[in-house]
Amino acid sequence: xxYPSQIIENSVNELSRFPGIGKKTALRLVLxxxxxxxxxxxxxxxxxxxLHEKLNFCKQxxxxxxxxxxxxxxxxxxxxxxxxxxxxxxxxxxxESTAQFKGKYHILSGLIxxxxxxxxxxxxxxxxxERLLKSKPEEIILALSATIEGDTTAFYLNRKLAAFGLKVxxxxxxxxxxxxxxxxxxxxxGRALLQRIPYGV
Amino acid sequence: xxYPSQIIENSVNELSRFPGIGKKTALRLVLxxxxxxxxxxxxxxxxxxxLHEKLNFCKQxxxxxxxxxxxxxxxxxxxxxxxxxxxxxxxxxxxESTAQFKGKYHILSGLIxxxxxxxxxxxxxxxxxERLLKSKPEEIILALSATIEGDTTAFYLNRKLAAFGLKVxxxxxxxxxxxxxxxxxxxxxGRALLQRIPYGV
Numbered sequence: 001x002x003y004p005s006q007i008i009e010n011s012v013n014e015l016s017r018f019p020g021i022g023k024k025t026a027l028r029l030v031l032x033x034x035x036x037x038x039x040x041x042x043x044x045x046x047x048x049x050x051l052h053e054k055l056n057f058c059k060q061x062x063x064x065x066x067x068x069x070x071x072x073x074x075x076x077x078x079x080x081x082x083x084x085x086x087x088x089x090x091x092x093x094x095x096e097s098t099a100q101f102k103g104k105y106h107i108l109s110g111l112i113x114x115x116x117x118x119x120x121x122x123x124x125x126x127x128x129x130e131r132l133l134k135s136k137p138e139e140i141i142l143a144l145s146a147t148i149e150g151d152t153t154a155f156y157l158n159r160k161l162a163a164f165g166l167k168v169x170x171x172x173x174x175x176x177x178x179x180x181x182x183x184x185x186x187x188x189x190g191r192a193l194l195q196r197i198p199y200g201v
Numbered sequence: 202x203x204y205p206s207q208i209i210e211n212s213v214n215e216l217s218r219f220p221g222i223g224k225k226t227a228l229r230l231v232l233x234x235x236x237x238x239x240x241x242x243x244x245x246x247x248x249x250x251x252l253h254e255k256l257n258f259c260k261q262x263x264x265x266x267x268x269x270x271x272x273x274x275x276x277x278x279x280x281x282x283x284x285x286x287x288x289x290x291x292x293x294x295x296x297e298s299t300a301q302f303k304g305k306y307h308i309l310s311g312l313i314x315x316x317x318x319x320x321x322x323x324x325x326x327x328x329x330x331e332r333l334l335k336s337k338p339e340e341i342i343l344a345l346s347a348t349i350e351g352d353t354t355a356f357y358l359n360r361k362l363a364a365f366g367l368k369v370x371x372x373x374x375x376x377x378x379x380x381x382x383x384x385x386x387x388x389x390x391g392r393a394l395l396q397r398i399p400y401g402v
Contacts, residue, residue: 001294001298002294002297002298003294004264004265004266004271004272004290004293004294005256005257005265005266005267006267007248007251007252007255007256007265007267008252008256008265008290010248010251011248011249011251011252013248014241014244014245014248014249015245015248017237017241017245018230018233018234019229019233027291028220028291029219030252031289031290031291032219032220033219033249033252034252034256034265035310036218038253040215040218041249041250041252041253042250042253043215044215044216044218044249045246045247045249045250045253046246047208047211047212047214047215047216048212048215048234048242048245048246048249049242049243049246050208050211050212051208051209051212051231051234051235051242052239052242052243052246054208055206055208055209055235056206063205064205064206064208064209064235065205065206066206066207066208070205071205088232089205089209089232090228090229090232092205093202093203093204093205096203097202097203109236
């Protein structure tokens, strides 16, 4: 494509590095931006710069944090006996919003995915083992997505963690609450039948 | 939503100002960014800043341009007798890629859309009239989208331009080349029948 200006072309190229954003969408976003007040553009550029210049990660769990130890890791009301292993901070936010978990987290920063060239050595698994040696929780919850990558990572972690002799659990699978049976996919429904639980629990 | 860091929250808020990008998508983009090399983040921020700091518009047609007069307006091989009125620079790029047009352009910077609060006074219509008084082309092509907003704007411009006594044309509507008849929508197909042309033209 022939862009009318090098500045437009640069912005399109940079924005189209995002996953799911191609050149056409990037051009649409750039055209939107140049119609905005200058302050909007400046704020966006500053917010993006800050991601590189000011962002800090929790030394313990790997979550994004303004301090060396994040709010969850330094919270004395949260238990150290149960550790929830998740893919990234979106999962921490999702689990936190349930208000059902009072332990601590460990962020893997991804899932094992050979197709994308991501192996166990690219994840924060060494940090997890180091942490287990120090804090010795009773239980680890592998709260990973119910996808091939999530299952692979859970399988790998379960074997890796066997040496520590702690309880390893995972999230229950089944039909969604509020979901209608006829719209549940057959694999989920089959799993929900196999793993049925006593009524009233 | 509870974000783990003010920096993340800022970036999510700024990115979700884009049309079609909500808070969840913005968070996904931010998480993608913070996994990248710092130079990628810096380049993106710089490219966005440049949109405000360095971008210039052609004084004549309104296209984005590095100079005061864009490459098309200053091209002596292009005719001044035919002027193509378009919504924005994407349309210029689309028409240029056909290599079928050797006249000049006028960019409206939008379409009349009362639902979005955009009236004729928000478009570059006054500039168009001023330009017509000076350059007196023979024909104006209203190359606007075949949507309600495009049709409304074309209708408005056609009446407004009547005073100038020049030929006003628009793009032909019909079935797409390479398109199968059975998949053409009924309105387009009906229009193509009504506006049928002699075979071989």
